[in-house]
Amino acid sequence: MTSAPQAGPGAASTANTPDAADAPDAPGDGAATSADGARGLAERAAALGRELATALVSAGDEARLAAQLRELAARLGGLAGPAPADGTPPADTRARPAAHHGQEPASRSGAVGPDEDDSPVRRGDITPISSPRNPLAPPLVIEREADGSAVGRASLPLQYQGPPERVHGGIVCLMLDQVLGSAAHPKGAAPAYTRVLEVEYLAATPLDAPLTVRGWIERTEGRKRFLAGTVAHGDTITARATGLWVAPREAG
Ligand SMILES: CCCCCCCC/C=C\CCCCCCCC(=O)SCCNC(=O)CCNC(=O)[C@H](O)C(C)(C)COP(=O)(O)OP(=O)(O)OC[C@H]1O[C@@H](n2cnc3c(N)ncnc32)[C@H](O)[C@@H]1OP(=O)(O)O
Structure with missing residues (x-):
């Protein structure tokens, strides 16, 4: 826990997370490099968050984990600013969700890589299922196929468990919502929102196993x-799922 941050146990986490050698924070061309460096840092921090979540639900030696966490907490103290005396989160943290409407701040939108399309679902992804910089996300790695369909891949560790040894049904639904939503946005399409999503759970979705989500x-x-x-x-x-995505009337 005190070593360099690493991706969580899911294979997809590794694929989405730059390691220390790849982190683009070397000196270079000004603002873009700085944004890329912040992005790499955020992704490494998220990977650490995933590792912590996995450790919290699966650690066999709780006393050792507690000692490691005390050390980590001491190192990270003050990272998010001074804690208010009443224990509420810092004001800037509480304001952030409302301030950017589910998207990243505009200043970071230039960080989208050349291999990513400009779909509104993909641009500046901070969702709790597919964002490499959100520790709540495995993350599910979503790609667009030549035929326009979307494919997501992930292996989900223990913190996504519902019934023993199975992925939680809500997480299965979340993966489908995101992948179908991605498929619903071919290049240039107006933003549309999930209006209907029906999921049939046909068999156990296993933990710690490669999963493929298609839409x-x-x-x-x-x-x-x-x-x-x-x-x-x-x-x-x-x-399997079926769903309806609807673009608001004003979007045409
Ligand atoms: C995927 C979003 C991408 C865009 C965002 C861009 C910026 C952000 C960027 C990056 C973030 C990435 C985020 C990933 C998100 C993952 C997925 C989500 O979580 S989506 C959030 C959850 N869903 C909602 O919040 C919708 C809430 N609902 C609404 O806002 C409205 O209902 C809306 C806009 C969807 C439709 O509003 P109306 O007033 O037009 O609705 P009416 O007219 O009643 O129905 C529309 C049509 O649908 C039919 N319809 C309705 N229910 C039906 C049903 N059960 N079966 C068949 N048809 C049905 C109706 O008959 C109507 O069709 P007829 O115009 O008459 O032809």
Whole structure:
């Protein structure tokens, strides 16, 4: 716990998280380098958060974990600013969600990599399921296929458990919402929101195993996009979904 931050046990975490050697914080071309450096730092901090979450739910030696956490807490003390006497979070932390409406601040939007599309779901992703810089996210790594469908891949560690040894159904639904939402936004499409999402849980979705989440558009009717998708482990489809994404009227 006191060594350099590492990705959590999920394979996808490793894929999404730059290691120390890759962190783009070396001196270079001014503002872009600084933004990239902050991004790499955020992703490493999130990876540490994931590792901590896994340790908290799975540690066998609780006394050792407690000692490690005391040491870590002492090192990190003051990181988020001085704690108010009444124990409430610092004011800037509480203000942030309302301030950026679920997107990253505009100043960071330039950090989107060349391999990412400009879909509103992908741009500046800070969601709790697919963002590499959000420690709540495994993260699910989502790619767009040549046919326009979206594919997400992740291996979910113990903190995502619902019933013993199975991924929580709400997390399965969350993965589908994000991947179908990604598929619902081909390049240039107006932002649309999940109006209906129906999930059938067909079989256990295993923890700590590679999962593939697929989403695709079945048909479009004006501002309505009808989606379908699956969650699979190997050849086993563990869940399937259908959904409706609707662009608000004013968006056309
Ligand atoms: C994916 C979003 C991307 C865009 C964001 C860009 C910026 C952020 C960037 C990066 C962040 C990434 C974020 C990832 C997000 C992951 C997914 C989510 O969590 S989405 C949040 C949860 N969902 C909501 O908050 C929607 C809440 N609902 C609404 O806001 C409205 O209901 C809305 C805009 C969706 C529709 O409003 P109306 O007033 O137009 O609704 P009416 O007219 O009643 O229905 C629309 C059409 O749908 C049909 N419809 C309704 N229910 C139906 C049903 N059950 N079956 C079939 N059709 C149905 C209706 O008949 C109507 O069709 P007819 O216009 O008449 O042809």
